[in-house]
Amino acid sequence: MTVPEIEEQRDSPPLRRRNAAATREAILRSALVAFTRHGYDGVGVREIAQQAGVTAMLVNRYFGSKEQLFAEVVEVTFSERTLIADDIASLSRFAAAALVASEPRSVDGFLLMVRSVSNPRATEILRAGIDRHFQRHLVSVLPGAHAHERAALFLSLLAGVRLMQQVMKNPALAAEDESALARPLEAMFQLLIEPPAEEDQPR
Structure with a gap:
């Protein structure tokens, strides 16, 4: 390689900075990890920009603001x-088994939520995201009355167990026999999935 070629290579920005899709992905990945951790x-x-290998100005150019990011x-x-x-028939079993087997990850929606709720605007964004991706889905599949309330309770049970698992690190929720935890959890989820008794339904 000649000296001019070396100088040209040094002066050229990294490939990622010339590729809009790759740059956006790098920023988003950096933000995913950063917001989840902190x-x-x-x-x-x-x-976030530093970890993505770009400037803060470029982050704002792609996402507008920290809030939008x-x-x-x-x-x-x-x-x-x-x-x-997605299937109502396996909803309680799937949730219980996945909850018991879950482990902290570098990108985790629950930890993202727990570590960001102290900010009112972040809480609004999180609440809207939970409604859009989780609560509306549950409401659409739950049979019977009071589906909105039961969906919210279903999500509250999920979040409560995750809190005790990953934040409080309750040793009783790290039992070697996962079935001992999954069975009662499945029963609790199933109570929320089944339609309310007829006398509890609105007239």
């Missing part, structure tokens, strides 16, 4: 329903 208030655009992170993270099945 929460909305715990990290700034500069840190967070909203995109929530959308991507919540689009994967890892704990909720």
Whole structure:
């Protein structure tokens, strides 16, 4: 390689910076990890940009603002329903088994939520994302009355167990016999899935 070729290579920006899709993906991946680890208030655009290998100005060019970047992170993270099945017949069993077997990941919607709810605007974005990706789906598949309330309780049970597992690290929820935890969880989920008794339904 000649000296001019070496100098040209040094002066050229990385390939990722010339590729809009790759640059956007790198920023989003950096933000996913950063917001999950540190929460909305715990990290700034500069840190996200640095980990992505770009400038803060470029982050704002692609996403507009930190708030809009967070909203995109929530959308991507919540689009994967890892704990909720589409089939009503397997909903309680799937949720219980997945919940017991779940382990913390570098990108985790629950940890993203827990570490960001101290910020009111982040909470609004998270609440909208939960409604859009989880609660509406549950409401659409739950039979009988009070589907909105039962869907919210279903999600609350999921979140409560995850809190005790991953944040409080309750040793009783790390039992070697996963079935001992999955069975009662499945029963609790099933109570919320089954239609209310006739006397509880609105007239």
